Amino acid sequence: ALSDLILRHAGDARQIVELGCGYGYNLFSLHLHRPDLTFKGFDIAQNGIAAGREIAAHFGLSDKISLDRIDLTDATDPNLSAIAGQTAFTYFCIEQIPYDVRKVVENIIAAKPKRVINIEPTTELLDLTHPRDLVSLIYIRSVDYQTQLFSILDQLEREGRIRIIARERMPFAPTINNDGFLYCWEPT
Secondary structure, eight states: OHHHHHHHHSTTOSEEEEESOTTSHHHHHHHHHOTTSEEEEEESOHHHHHHHHHHHHHTTOTTTEEEEEOOTTOTTOGGGGGGTTSEEEEESOGGGOGGGHHHHHHHHHHTOOSEEEEEEOOSTTOOTTSHHHHHHHHHHHHTTOOOOHHHHHHHHHHTTSEEEEEEEEOSSOSSTTOOOEEEEEEEO
């Protein structure tokens, strides 16, 4: 389901970049659905990157799936340039850095990607008249996840800095307490 969601919003991308890829689980899954594409993953954790590289090498996929380090909170990180002109996505990544959300978004915009797909949990888009969403609200707040990404993206669209292409709730959730929402956008 995640592959279908990402690929539906990736447009004509021949390479897809994941920001916050861990050891590349999503990238390997995407490769199974679209082996004709190449995938590049970035993460801050060296051990995840090393594990992903070993997995790719073991299965002979190093030419299709590569991983490297990035710090999305650091505007001077040299690997930010690798997303210029690319379609990039986050999947439950920005949730981990609640106090630097605006900085991360600004750094991504400055890197000039072609398109960004953010799939993140949030409290901003929950319908608090539904019990499941109340559970999600309590869970997200209890683990101190970000609660402002989509409000920031909406504000940036009003300012004319980005164009939001899609807003939708994921048709699945990784856990009962943690629904994700998708915003697909492009810098203007």
